Amino acid sequence: MFCEKCGMEIGNDAQFCPKCGVSIVSVTTVNTNEKKRHGFTSFYLIFTLICNAIVGTSYMFTPQMITQYYDISNELMMLYGLVSMGAVIGSILLLCWKKIGIWVFIGLSIVSLILNMAIGLNFIQSLWSLIGIAVMWGVLRIRKNGKTTWEQLE
Numbered sequence: 001m002f003c004e005k006c007g008m009e010i011g012n013d014a015q016f017c018p019k020c021g022v023s024i025v026s027v028t029t030v031n032t033n034e035k036k037r038h039g040f041t042s043f044y045l046i047f048t049l050i051c052n053a054i055v056g057t058s059y060m061f062t063p064q065m066i067t068q069y070y071d072i073s074n075e076l077m078m079l080y081g082l083v084s085m086g087a088v089i090g091s092i093l094l095l096c097w098k099k100i101g102i103w104v105f106i107g108l109s110i111v112s113l114i115l116n117m118a119i120g121l122n123f124i125q126s127l128w129s130l131i132g133i134a135v136m137w138g139v140l141r142i143r144k145n146g147k148t149t150w151e152q153l154e
């Protein structure tokens with residue numbers, strides 16, 4: 001392994017870096033404790049993940065649930081399902097502290113805005129997916145130990 005401070009190669013069982021003297025144990029401990037998110041942020045991300053997984057799989061595998069009431073093709077239901085599954089990936093990325101997760105959500109909300117307008121919802125009704133982004137943004141701004149989840153994303 002390598003010293004996290006100076007990059008010097010050191011033995012796996014070393015407790016101190018022979019070059020810069022940093023304590024390996026404390027560096028490792030600090031790094032694992034570094035990222036913290038508020039309990040509600042974790043809850044919201046997991047809740048979003050589960051909801052989108054349920055909605056996505058039902059849109060893809062039982063589209064008749066919707067198509068029997070609305071004039072929507074099975075192909076369009078498949079697209080809506082894929083958008084939901086994309087949101088599942090977005091939630092996983094954010095749970096793994098990857099900033100790209102928010103771009104996944106922004107991209108998907110633009111796609112669903114287009115899909116919603118394509119099926120004849122008006123622009124205002126179509127805006128719901130963008131409100132979801134605003135809520136997600138707010139949830140990522142909740143602080144834990146003085147730090148927001150957003151500023152810890154990489």
Ligand SMILES: [Zn+2]
Nearest residue numbers: 003006017020
């Ligand atoms: Zn070192």
